Amino acid sequence: MTFTAMVAQPPPVPDDPGGRGEDFGKSSPVGLLVLLVFLVAVVFLARSMTKHLKRVPASFDPPAGKHEAAEEATEHREEKNGASS
Structure with a gap:
């Protein structure tokens, strides 16, 4: 008579699970x-x-x-430029 036993085992854990190594979540003095x-x-x-x-x-x-003075100066320049052409 042959007897076989099946035992449940947890899956193997990788060395670095998802980039979360020993220093995961720790900040350095340079970061501060x-x-x-x-x-x-x-x-x-x-x-x-x-x-x-x-x-x-x-x-x-x-x-x-000042607005009125600026308008008068603009008109004066336009008249002067128009007369000299």
Whole structure:
């Protein structure tokens, strides 16, 4: 009489399951340094942007007096160019 036994075994596990080695999820000191440099850069950029935005006028429309003077100067130049041609 022959007796055969079947035993269940777990599948073999690869050495590096999906790129998750021993150091998976750990950051290095270089990564921390890069993150800090980015944070400092963002702070300086925000300060610079705030300074520039404070200088922006509320409206880009020319004042009424200057607009009329600019129109007169344009008309005067057109008349001068037309007369000299």
